[in-house]
Amino acid sequence: MRAVDREAELDQRRRVRPVLAVGMSPHEAAQVDPQQRLLLEMAVETLYDAGMCRDTWAGTDVGVFVGASSYDYSDLQAARLATLNAYTMTGVAAATLANRLSYVFDWHGESVAVDTACSSSLIAVHRACEYLRAGRGPAALAGGVNVLLNPFGYIGFSAATMLSPTGRCRAFSAAADGLVRSEGGGVILLKRLGDALADGDRIHGTIVATGANCDGRTRGLALPNPRAQEALLRSVYDRGGSIRTTWCTSRRTAPAPALVTPRSARPSDGHSAPAVPTATCRSDR
Structure with a gap:
């Protein structure tokens, strides 16, 4: 087993900051996976950046697609059964990573958490594009998140010799010697290009095809x-x-989704696993 002494992690304040702005009490927030809280923060920032009021699409079929594969907070709570309360199950359920966003914003479209390991958020974006191309809703929120709270993954990946002993990711390089686990997240708001143009939205990019x-x-x-x-x-x-x-x-043969606005929270380096594709999609603040 190789020793690994490096990771890239988020500022502790981004993990635990209060979320009263979206109607969650501190008592409930203590039982909620930090990944849910981080997604809420990025979703609010995304809507603000796009010039959208939180109530703009309330009651409509906006879809939510979130990639994630870390369940560390659930594992930690399972080890301390005395701390469990009425908020625990919804606080750690993987499905709630997407469902809480739909709940907070009153969106009635498809709401799905995706776990395909390192491709999770990219598959979430793909699913969101398919959702829009099928004309099932006016917009879709897609993204991914990864927060590391448990040594289990480090031990397991180290035993499998997957982690870099030099503490650097060198993708596509002959000098590559493994990955560096990291935390991060990213959220993008997607609309059909014709709708975004008609609404005068600021468009950061166009996704023409996915697979x-x-x-x-x-x-x-x-x-x-x-x-x-x-x-x-x-x-x-x-x-x-x-x-x-x-x-x-x-x-194109189908309306292309327009990338209306991206928001990300990511450390300076490292492999943020299920959040990789969206965590690397940034916009100037």
Whole structure:
């Protein structure tokens, strides 16, 4: 087992700051997974940045899609049964990561928590795009979050020799020697491009095509399948055009979701697992 002495974590204040602004008492907040509280904070910031009032879409079919795969807070509470109360189960349930956002903002669309490990938030964005392309709601909130509170993951990944002993992520480099676990989160607000243009929204980008697949059988469960990944990339590019036209073209077979506004909370480096794709999508404050 290799020793690892580095991680990238959020400021402690972002983990525990009060959430009275969204109707949660401190007594309830103590039982709620910090990941839920962080998502609420980023969702509020996202709506404000987009110029949306919290009540703009109340009662409508706005969808929520959240990627997450850390259940550390639940594990910690399970180890202290005397602390459990009426708020515990809703406070730690994975489904509530998405459902609490729908509850707070009174959104009636699909509300789903996605766990596909490191691709969780990217799959959440894909699901949100499919939701909009199907015309099922006026907008969708998509994102991911990762807060690390338990040594279990560090021990397990270290035993599997997946963590970097030098404490640096070097993606696609010959010098890569593992990953650095980190905390973070990101949320993006998506609308169909035509709707965003009609409403005069500030558009940060356009998603022309998305896709998802699985590696299937490989030499090991955690090992990649380059052919399957290449096939997915080719499929997405075939539908969206070249990398250049993917960002510029207005030709498409279905309405393209517009990236109205992103908000993220992320440390300076590290691999924030299920939150990676959205945690790296930032906007200037």
